[in-house]
Amino acid sequence: MSEKTLSNSQRAVHELRERIFSGDLSAGSDHLESELANLLDMSRTPVREAVLTLESQGLLELRPRKGVRILPLSPDDMADIYDVLTELESHSAERAAEARYDEQDLAFLAKAIDDMDKAIAASDLDAWAEADDRFHAELVRLGRNSRIAGIVGMMSDQVRRARMTTLFMRPLPTKSNEDHRQVYDAIRDGDGYQARETHRAHRQHAKSIIVELLQRHRLKFL
Amino acid sequence: MSEKTLSNSQRAVHELRERIFSGDLSAGSDHLESELANLLDMSRTPVREAVLTLESQGLLELRPRKGVRILPLSPDDMADIYDVLTELESHSAERAAEARYDEQDLAFLAKAIDDMDKAIAASDLDAWAEADDRFHAELVRLGRNSRIAGIVGMMSDQVRRARMTTLFMRPLPTKSNEDHRQVYDAIRDGDGYQARETHRAHRQHAKSIIVELLQRHRLKFL
DNA sequence: GCATTTATTTGCGTATGCATTAAATAATTC
DNA sequence: GAATTATTTAATGCATACGCAAATAAATGC
Numbered sequence: 001m002s003e004k005t006l007s008n009s010q011r012a013v014h015e016l017r018e019r020i021f022s023g024d025l026s027a028g029s030d031h032l033e034s035e036l037a038n039l040l041d042m043s044r045t046p047v048r049e050a051v052l053t054l055e056s057q058g059l060l061e062l063r064p065r066k067g068v069r070i071l072p073l074s075p076d077d078m079a080d081i082y083d084v085l086t087e088l089e090s091h092s093a094e095r096a097a098e099a100r101y102d103e104q105d106l107a108f109l110a111k112a113i114d115d116m117d118k119a120i121a122a123s124d125l126d127a128w129a130e131a132d133d134r135f136h137a138e139l140v141r142l143g144r145n146s147r148i149a150g151i152v153g154m155m156s157d158q159v160r161r162a163r164m165t166t167l168f169m170r171p172l173p174t175k176s177n178e179d180h181r182q183v184y185d186a187i188r189d190g191d192g193y194q195a196r197e198t199h200r201a202h203r204q205h206a207k208s209i210i211v212e213l214l215q216r217h218r219l220k221f222l
Numbered sequence: 223m224s225e226k227t228l229s230n231s232q233r234a235v236h237e238l239r240e241r242i243f244s245g246d247l248s249a250g251s252d253h254l255e256s257e258l259a260n261l262l263d264m265s266r267t268p269v270r271e272a273v274l275t276l277e278s279q280g281l282l283e284l285r286p287r288k289g290v291r292i293l294p295l296s297p298d299d300m301a302d303i304y305d306v307l308t309e310l311e312s313h314s315a316e317r318a319a320e321a322r323y324d325e326q327d328l329a330f331l332a333k334a335i336d337d338m339d340k341a342i343a344a345s346d347l348d349a350w351a352e353a354d355d356r357f358h359a360e361l362v363r364l365g366r367n368s369r370i371a372g373i374v375g376m377m378s379d380q381v382r383r384a385r386m387t388t389l390f391m392r393p394l395p396t397k398s399n400e401d402h403r404q405v406y407d408a409i410r411d412g413d414g415y416q417a418r419e420t421h422r423a424h425r426q427h428a429k430s431i432i433v434e435l436l437q438r439h440r441l442k443f444l
Numbered sequence: 445g446c447a448t449t450t451a452t453t454t455g456c457g458t459a460t461g462c463a464t465t466a467a468a469t470a471a472t473t474c
Numbered sequence: 475g476a477a478t479t480a481t482t483t484a485a486t487g488c489a490t491a492c493g494c495a496a497a498t499a500a501a502t503g504c
Contacts, residue, residue, distance in 0.1 A: 005495095007457065032485065043459045044486090052271055056278040058369070065466055065485060080367045087309040145302045147280070151373060227465095229487065254455070265489045266456090287455060287496055 008042045012050030015040055020059055020070055021161055027222035030067035057154050072221030073162055075214040081155050082207035086200055088152050089136060092143025094196035097187045101142065106188060108138045113180045120174055125167050132173075133160070135180055139199075142187070159210075161222065166213050176206070230264045234272030237262055242281055242292055243383055249444035252289035279376050294443030295384055297436040303377050304429035308422055310374050311358060314365025316418035319409045323364065328410060330360045335402045342396055347389050354395075355382070357402055361421075364409070381432075387444065388435050398428070 006014075016036070019025045033051070037044045051068050054060050061069045073081075103110075112135035119128035133156065140152045179202035186195035228236075238258070241247045255273070259266045273290050276282050283291045295303075325332075334357035341350035355378065362374045401424035408417035 009457075034485075045458050045460090048487095049271070049274055049457095052274050053278060056275060064487090067485085080369050083313060083367060084310065084369055084373070087313045088306070091305060091309045145305060147302050147306055147377070151306070155369070231487070256455075267488050267490090270456095271487095286457090289455090 008040075008046040009049045012036075012040055012042065012047050013053055016047075016050055016054060017059070017157075020054075021157075021164070023164070023222070025070050027070050027072035030063070030069050032067045036068070058158065073158060074221055075211050075219070078159070078162055078214060079207060079211050081158050082203060082210070084155050085136075085152060085159070086203035086207065088148045089140060089203060090196045090200040092140045092145065092148055092152075093183055093187060093199040094192040095144060096139065096142035097190050097192040097195040099142065099144065100190050101187065103188065105142070106184065109135065109142070109184055109187070112138060113177060113184060116177050116180065120172055120177065123172065125172075128173065129160075129163060129167060132176075139183070162210070162214070165219065165222065166210055169213055169217065170209065176202070179205075230262075230268040231271045234258075234262055234264065234269050235275055238269075238272055238276060239281070239379075242276075243379075243386070245386070245444070247292050249292050249294040249383075252285070252291050254289045258290070280380065295380060296443055297433050297441070300381070300384055300436060301429060301433050303380050304425060304432065306377050307358075307374060307381070308425035308429065310370045311361060311365075311425060312418045312422040314362045314367065314370055314374075315405055315409060315421040316414040317366060318361065318364035319412050319414040319417040321364065321366065322412050323409065325410065327364070328406065331357065331364070331406055331409070334360060335399060335406060338399050338402065342394055342399065345394065347394075350395065351382075351385060351389060354398075361405070383444065384432070384436070387441065388432055391435055391439065392431065398424070401427075 016025070025031065033044050033047055036051070037047045040047060051060065051062065055062050055068075059071060061071055063069055112131050115131035116128055116135070119125070119131055136152070136156065140149050143149075179198065182198045183195055183202065186192075186198055238247070247253065255266050255269055258273070259269045262269060273282065273284065277284050277290075280293065282293055285291055334353050337353035338350055338357070341347070341353055358374070358378065362371050365371075401420065404420045405417055405424065408414075408420055
């Protein structure tokens with residue numbers, strides 16, 4: 001799983017992502033290739049390659065002569081992203097239900113739900129977020145469409161970026177896990193329609209919460 | 223629209239795409255970076271950058287020391303791609319309907335439908351395919367979600383690749399345009415649900431036709 | 445002959461330098 | 475003083491070179 005030798009190019013992708021998520025490289029800021037190269041202690045070549053990769057993942061934008069700009073996320077962007085997640089994840093839920101997985105196949109999903117319960121009980125928001133990510137990633141995996149998995153992964157990254165800010169601005173997501181259980185039950189029961197529609201409603205609800213939160217707090221970006 | 227000066231890197235992206243779509247670089251084939259550089263008459267640096275871009279668009283795969291592999295598309299891949307298109311396009315159709323566009327806003331869409339009619343009347347499959355592309359691209363544009371537009375664009379590229387083969391293997395898509403008109407009407411009438419479901423059915427039908435065709439002809443790739 | 449080790453080749457990852465060209469600044473004209 | 479033009483600056487795009495590791499060929503041992 002973990003490679004001993006990681007190429008500088010790959011390391012640059014990872015490190016830059018980290019720094020973007022952590023806010024070290026803040027949304028809207030511009031950075032020269034040489035500056036980033038210096039930061040990561042390597043030459044421009046691998047950072048350039050990393051930057052191209054991250055650009056096609058929608059995390060930043062290349063503006064020749066003005067540096068690479070870390071893309072800010074507006075509330076509208078967030079709404080767009082949630083719409084993509086809603087459509088593709090609920091499709092995955094439907095597919096997962098149709099696949100007639102047994103409870104063992106769904107163990108990971110169940111574990112994630114349990115972990116969310118525990119996290120909520122302990123008021124541990126970070127643990128909750130981590131388990132929530134796991135739930136959604138596993139759901140998509142069960143949907144067995146690698147392209148959907150890839151797209152959802154990218155979009156989830158963006159959401160994660162914004163969640164860092166919003167997570168502590170709202171009440172504990174206690175009700176959210178009821179939705180998750182409903183989706184789980186529908187998948188276990190092989191009810192594709194139910195799985196799909198329940199998950200859709202879940203995501204749309206999450207979307208409205210986040211977007212309203214961002215707008216209410218006048219957060220124009222990140 | 224057309225830049226006078228196109229960087230070698232951009233040119234490499236375009237030319238490689240062309241050659242992949244045209245089959246000049248055939249699915250499953252491997253090519254060394256230096257070979258491609260030679261082919262495009264430039265150094266390895268810009269082709270490497272282009273190749274990274276194309277990799278993240280899912281057209282090829284980088285396999286160190288074995289060359290870049292033009293990714294073959296199996297019938298299963300095609301099914302996955304159509305599922306993504308189905309979900310995201312029907313969402314776009316719903317959004318377009320909710321946006322209450324007037325007939326002028328929808329002129330492009332209407333034009334594409336008309337052009338498809340004409341192409342079918344003239345049995346001009348290439349013209350039909352071109353107009354069909356235009357219809358779907360415009361639909362997604364009207365949905366006003368740039369991320370969806372981007373994803374659909376990428377996936378459509380892949381479909382286009384396969385359609386080159388399948389287009390001439392099946393009867394004229396005479397009925398297809400009835401679907402398009404229904405979607406158009408629903409959007410004009412502001413009926414989001416109808417637009418969504420009609421388009422969904424349309425895409426799912428197209429998917430089953432293509433996938434069956436590929437399987438029947440034992441086409442394992444491209 | 446087969447397997448294992450050693451030698452050789454070759455493609456890739458990365459650093460580096462240079463030419464290009466866009467942006468920024470200074471200079472000149474009206 | 476404003477606006478246009480000339481000059482400077484500097485970031486990028488690209489070619490090139492080189493070392494390393496992987497793949498292949500050769501050689502040695504059994």
